[in-house]
Amino acid sequence: MIEAFLSSPFFGLTLCLATYLLGKWIQNKTGWLLANPLLISVALCIAVLVLLGIPYESFAKGADVINWMLGPVTALLALGIYNQRKILKQYFLPVLLGCLAGSVTSMLSVLALCKAFGVDQAVTAAMLPKSCTTPIAIGIAESHGGLAAIAAACVMIAGVTGALCAPLFAKWLRIQDPVAQGLATGACSHALGTTKAREMGEIQGAMSSIAIGVCGLISVILSLFLSC
């Protein structure tokens, strides 16, 4: 019976969905930033696999189906960029230059620090796109031989830092313009930061969400030139 249970793809599928829904429920109840559905779901899945001694391959049979949907999810990010084309046109130069500067800074500083700390190649490749939104970061990481999970973890650290500290960063680093605040938040902490940017103001929220798509695209192009 157990054999049939573990060899079925429905095991991984059910586990992913159930833990994710539980994570979503906990976030709604508590409203804490760290009660993140992804974090909770991943922690619970790993706990179940490790505690019950279930091999990763059994989980992957079902989880792979969900993983395949990452492509369509990434493709649909195009809708967000498309819907913002008007405001993007209006602020074309600041958005383009700001996101370009941010993406270059992010990738070069990560690359330099990874070399300085002697970080493994597979980890460095995963960390490079850490300022991008998760689906794009996973795409970039995997196409350079990086580990998707580490990419997702770094993206989350950057996102949580920005979501918690964006108003402080703006004050300490002397960014007063609302357009600049929004773009800076989106460039360093993508979707998680955008939730905070929306609290800071309407312009900040809109600019932050524009920065997600633009920085993502710029980072993909930049990553082509960076070999690590």
Next chain:
Amino acid sequence: MPVAAQLCVIFAVCLVSEGLSALLPFSFPASVLAMVVLLLLLLCKALKPRQLQQTANFLLGNMPLFFVPACVGIIRYTDVLFQNFWAVVLISLLTTPLVFFVTGHVVQLTLKWVRRKEEAQSHD
């Protein structure tokens, strides 16, 4: 568009992008290429955002779910993770305000320059 048709369109875009990605001489992630292809289809009015609405609402509304399998995959690489753990955390933390700083100031300088130019033009 019925949901089955929406899925068909999105899967087809992803399929074409996988092909294109394989043709390219450099390693460009197929998923991001699919985003570019879909954006082009929207811009040239071959598709309307409304036509993909239900699928987009479901997939984008539950985005974190689709990262779960890749993240759970870390249990196969615990040795790599533990070896680099502190470096990874430290680098991620340190570079975030740096990116904020550079982006923010570049945008402020650009805005200043653009506004000055606009003012100069309006004085002419």
